[in-house]
Amino acid sequence: MRLHTGAYTQGFAFIFPAVALFGVFVFYPAFYVLYAALFEWDGINDGVFVGLGNFHQIFTDDTPFWISMRNALYWAPLTIVIQMVLGFLIAFLLEIRTRMVPLFRALFYLPAIVSPVVIGIVWQRIYNPFGGLLSDIGRATGLKFLAFPFLADTQTAIFAVIVVNIWQWMGFSMLMYIAGMKGISREILEAARLDGISTRQTAIHVVWPMLRHVHMTLILLGVIGTLQTFPLIYIMTKGGPNHATEMLPNYIFQQGFILQNMGYASALSVVLLALSLGLSIFQVKVLGARFSFGAGR
Amino acid sequence: MKKLLLSTTAIAMATTVATTAVAQETTVTYRSWSPVIQTLDKMVEATEAAHPGIAIDVKTFNYGEYLVDLQTRANSGDMPDLVGLEPGALTQQYRQQLAPAQQCAQSVWGDDWQSKFYPLAVDQVRLGNPEGDDNFYGLPVLTQTINLWYTVPVLEDLSLEAPTTYEELKALADAAREAGYAPMMIGAGDGWIRRDVFMQLIHNVAPGLIYQAEAGDVPWTDARFVEAMQAWKNMFDDGIFQDGALGLSHYPGAVEVIESGRAATFPMGAWWQQQAAGDNPTPLSENLSGYAAFKFPDVTGKGAPNDFLGGIDVMIGISKDADYDAACKVLTDWIGGAGAQTLINTFNDLPAFVGLRPEKFGSANQEAVWDMFTEEWLPTVKYARQLASPDVKQALEDALAAVAAGDKTPEEGMAMVQAAYDSSKG
Numbered sequence: 064m065r066l067h068t069g070a071y072t073q074g075f076a077f078i079f080p081a082v083a084l085f086g087v088f089v090f091y092p093a094f095y096v097l098y099a100a101l102f103e104w105d106g107i108n109d110g111v112f113v114g115l116g117n118f119h120q121i122f123t124d125d126t127p128f129w130i131s132m133r134n135a136l137y138w139a140p141l142t143i144v145i146q147m148v149l150g151f152l153i154a155f156l157l158e159i160r161t162r163m164v165p166l167f168r169a170l171f172y173l174p175a176i177v178s179p180v181v182i183g184i185v186w187q188r189i190y191n192p193f194g195g196l197l198s199d200i201g202r203a204t205g206l207k208f209l210a211f212p213f214l215a216d217t218q219t220a221i222f223a224v225i226v227v228n229i230w231q232w233m234g235f236s237m238l239m240y241i242a243g244m245k246g247i248s249r250e251i252l253e254a255a256r257l258d259g260i261s262t263r264q265t266a267i268h269v270v271w272p273m274l275r276h277v278h279m280t281l282i283l284l285g286v287i288g289t290l291q292t293f294p295l296i297y298i299m300t301k302g303g304p305n306h307a308t309e310m311l312p313n314y315i316f317q318q319g320f321i322l323q324n325m326g327y328a329s330a331l332s333v334v335l336l337a338l339s340l341g342l343s344i345f346q347v348k349v350l351g352a353r354f355s356f357g358a359g360r
Numbered sequence: 361m362k363k364l365l366l367s368t369t370a371i372a373m374a375t376t377v378a379t380t381a382v383a384q385e386t387t388v389t390y391r392s393w394s395p396v397i398q399t400l401d402k403m404v405e406a407t408e409a410a411h412p413g414i415a416i417d418v419k420t421f422n423y424g425e426y427l428v429d430l431q432t433r434a435n436s437g438d439m440p441d442l443v444g445l446e447p448g449a450l451t452q453q454y455r456q457q458l459a460p461a462q463q464c465a466q467s468v469w470g471d472d473w474q475s476k477f478y479p480l481a482v483d484q485v486r487l488g489n490p491e492g493d494d495n496f497y498g499l500p501v502l503t504q505t506i507n508l509w510y511t512v513p514v515l516e517d518l519s520l521e522a523p524t525t526y527e528e529l530k531a532l533a534d535a536a537r538e539a540g541y542a543p544m545m546i547g548a549g550d551g552w553i554r555r556d557v558f559m560q561l562i563h564n565v566a567p568g569l570i571y572q573a574e575a576g577d578v579p580w581t582d583a584r585f586v587e588a589m590q591a592w593k594n595m596f597d598d599g600i601f602q603d604g605a606l607g608l609s610h611y612p613g614a615v616e617v618i619e620s621g622r623a624a625t626f627p628m629g630a631w632w633q634q635q636a637a638g639d640n641p642t643p644l645s646e647n648l649s650g651y652a653a654f655k656f657p658d659v660t661g662k663g664a665p666n667d668f669l670g671g672i673d674v675m676i677g678i679s680k681d682a683d684y685d686a687a688c689k690v691l692t693d694w695i696g697g698a699g700a701q702t703l704i705n706t707f708n709d710l711p712a713f714v715g716l717r718p719e720k721f722g723s724a725n726q727e728a729v730w731d732m733f734t735e736e737w738l739p740t741v742k743y744a745r746q747l748a749s750p751d752v753k754q755a756l757e758d759a760l761a762a763v764a765a766g767d768k769t770p771e772e773g774m775a776m777v778q779a780a781y782d783s784s785k786g
Contacts, residue, residue: 105453106431187549187613192604193542194617214549214607217765297424303549304606305762320427322750323453 093336099329106325117330127306128331131314134221135289138228138310143285145229147278150236155266157237158244168241172234179231183298186227190214214300217307224299224308231295232288236281243277244270283346290339311335386686387415391433392444393426394502394674398639399706407699411689430454441682442691445498445675447484449750458677460495464688469696476696478503480741481712484671488748498677500712501695501703505670505737506556506629506745509651511644514541514624522654523625524664526591529657533600536624542602544595545623547610548764551757557595557627558760559669559745560656562588567665567743574748576785580778581771589763589770591659596764606764619645629745630733631673633707636726647722648729670741673709710738755780 100117104110121128153171157164174182189196192212201209213223247270255269293312296302302309302317311331319328395403397420404416421429426444433439434457443458445451451458465473474482481500489495510522515532518539523529533543548554562570566584573580595601602623608614618626619635619642632653635645644650658664676694678687693699696713704716707726710733717734721727747753759773768776 107434107453108456184612187608188616190604191608191613193545193602193608194622195604210603212604212607215604215765216607217767220607300549300607301551301609303551303761304765305758305767307765316424317754320424320431322754323449324751325431 096329096332096336099326100333102326102329103324104326104329105323106319110326113326117327118334120327121330121334127302127309127314128311128334130306131309131311134308134310137221138225138292139286139289141222141225142228142232142289143282146233146236146285147281149229149233150238150281151240151266151271151274153233153237154240154244155270158241159262168237171237174231174233175235175238177231179294180298182227182231183295187214187299190223215304217304220300220304220307224295227299228292228295239277239281240274243274247273279350282350286342286346287339290335290342385413385415386683387417388442388683388686388690389440390416390418390442390444390676390690391426391429391440392420392442392674392676393423394420394444395703395706395708396420399703399708402706403694403699403702406702407690407693407697410693410698414686414689416690437681439679439681441679441687443498443677443679445677446746447487447498447672447675447744448746448748449488449753451485451497451675451677452488454677455489455497457680458497459680459682459684460497461499461678461688461691462496464678464684464691465496465499467688468692476714477712478714478738478741480671480738480744484744484746485675487744487746498675499691499695500672500675501700502673502709503670503712503738503741504630504673504709504745505668505733505741506560506627507653507668507737508544508625508656509628509632509653510625511618511621511623512650512652513621513644518624522652523657524655525657525661526659529600529659530598532624533598537599540622542617542623543625544600544602545614545617545626546601546605547608547614548601548605548761549608549613550610551754551761553610553627554760554764555747555753555757556629556745558588558592558756560627561591561659563665563669563743564588564656564659564662565591567667570747571743573781574752576781580781581774585774585777586770587660589759589773592760593763593770606761621650629670629709630737631709633726633729633733634709636722637706637708648726649723652725653729653732667740667742668737669743669745670738671744671746672712675712710734749781749784751780751784752777 099110101112101114102110103113103116153167157167190213192198192210192215197213198210201207211219213219251269251273252265255265260268291312292310293316296308296310296313297316300308302313306314312335315328315331315335318324318331390400397418400418400420404418408414408416420426427450430439430443434454439457443454445454462473469476477500481503485496485498485500486494489497508522514536515521518532518535518541520532520535523532529544536543546553546557559570562585565588569578569582569584572578573582573585596605602617614623614626617623621642621644630653632651633648635641635651636648638645655664655668676691678684678691690699694703696716700711700713700716701719704711705718705720707718707730718730721730747756755777759768759776762768762776763770763773
């Protein structure tokens with residue numbers, strides 16, 4: 064089949080705005096970063112070509128990078144799974160109870176719309192063993208472990224931040240599940256009730272499996288969120304103490320702008336880009352077709 | 361009809377005059393992290409009044425955002441006319457975008473312009489210049505010392521005085537804890553305050569040693585560095601700092617506790633005076649009635665040094681693309697003119713220009729503190745608070761956190777710094 068030149072022109076005209084925007088805002092910066100990654104460069108003055116030297120250093124001699132990888136491995140499963148379970152539980156309880164549901168929905172969702180900067184500052188105070196809310200509660204109730212310096216200890220700091228992240232985004236998971244539950248036919252739930260299965264069994268064996276498309280959306284968003292984690296870490300710990308809470312975006316910012324190693328920061332960004340691409344392709348190929356588009360429903 | 365013609369002509373003439381006036385007005389742009397925008401707005405008003413024909417466009421950011429803004433502007437050829445700078449690495453990074461500022465200073469204050477500044481301010485401007493480059497790529501606006509402060513009512517409550525030795529500091533810490541106060545309130549989650557305290561410790565152990573190490577004359581693993589690092593660790597182990605210090609930011613985390621009157625002592629610098637000039641100062645900050653500055657105690661038993669650490673708080677460079685004369689007028693006005701007086705009236709920090717003094721003090725204590733800083737402490741500053749290499753600075757801050765957290769020994773901590781130094785030297 065042959066197309067007339069006019070048809071080509073017309074087709075190209077239709078896709079041109081999208082291609083132009085993609086080229087300017089995605090393609091060019093990505094290649095520029097890839098190019099910059101080959102230099103030792105402070106971001107302003109002329110750089111020195113080092114080939115793959117920056118990448119060699121990242122993989123062989125960069126402890127904070129590997130700590131950030133380890134933290135991402137903690138962050139993704141912990142936040143995604145716990146947020147999903149808690150979000151589902153809250154959504155399910157709100158769906159089977161009717162009193163003051165809008166109020167509770169709003170309350171649970173509120174942290175998701177508050178600036179992470181505000182949340183970071185507030186939670187840093189809450190965790191502060193000197194006069195912080197947790198330590199005061201601990202002293203008042205005899206639960207002394209609450210006065211533990213969670214953010215100051217390198218073993219616990221990352222988990223303390225993960226708890227805050229879960230608290231912030233749990234309401235978002237809840238909202239997604241509520242939307243998903245609205246799509247479940249009342250007849251199915253009624254049939255389950257008539258068959259005599261308990262509320263707990265309904266939640267686990269009926270509702271949960273029917274929300275697989277929501278689970279997959281939350282996993283996808285959770286993985287993306289993990290790779291983008293920046294403001295909460297920057298405000299609460301700045302990646303410390305001793306890089307114990309380091310995440311890749313924070314480390315890239317520190318290398319690029321604070322330490323003036325823009326070439327090295329570019330190499331780290333390329334690694335992050337590769338990771339993001341790899342995980343996205345994995346999700347679409349392995350999980351997406353089966354779940355996201357409802358093939359298994 | 362005649363009336364209409366006359367009116368039209370008058371309007372046209374007025375418009376022409378107004379347009380000409382607007383055309384003659386030169387706009388000077390300034391971007392920085394300091395001073396705060398409320399102060400800057402007042403400075404702009406004073407400087408524009410002193411220099412008709414110059415309009416000033418200012419914007420401030422927090423420090424991290426400023427670095428992003430400046431780097432983006434530099435790469436896109438849109439540098440601000442006046443650039444907020446720190447001596448050392450930041451100035452050197454943008455050196456090629458900046459015009460030498462000594463001609464500006466010379467044109468306003470004459471050949472002996474350097475004598476108008478505190479010596480430390482002039483000394484530090486050229487930190488990191490390549491050999492043979494004697495240009496000043498900025499002029500200092502504000503200076504500072506780093507030291508300790510105590511909360512007057514708290515020490516009165518404890519019936520104690522400002523400590524001068526480590527034993528006295530330990531006794532104060534024990535008494536403060538017993539009474540429910542933070543002994544030494546620090547937000548050690550911030551690298552800069554960890555470094556500030558360490559700089560005072562190493563200054564006590566071996567004055568000037570750290571600058572020899574920067575020059576490569578002494579290894580960072582020298583026993584005296586290890587001794588200072590051990591002293592830092594002891595301050596955590598002995599309960600000198602409040603519990604959980606590594607998990608708190610200095611601003612605003614520690615400052616809130618300090619301002620609420622629950623901290624016996626705290627590390628800060630001369631800039632703490634600015635708390636008194638806020639829109640709504642706390643009772644302790646009002647006229648600086650609740651705070652007093654004191655020197656870091658002698659932690660080694662060898663005797664505390666007589667001088668202080670400090671240097672330039674903020675300096676300003678002129679962009680190569682700027683209208684040099686207009687930018688120079690604004691810059692020199694902010695250093696030693698009407699704008700500078702407005703700045704100093706807010707107690708933002710100490711002036712770089714000798715002789716400037718706030719026009720009004722709220723209390724005798726506030727005036728006494730100012731005089732102590734400018735007449736006794738500032739002239740004795742011999743060594744800089746800053747380090748030249750950002751990589752070494754970062755490594756030191758990391759090492760301090762690692763040692764404080766117990767992840768590294770003092771020896772291992774200093775080995776981290778040495779490794780960063782070796783790496784930065786290629």
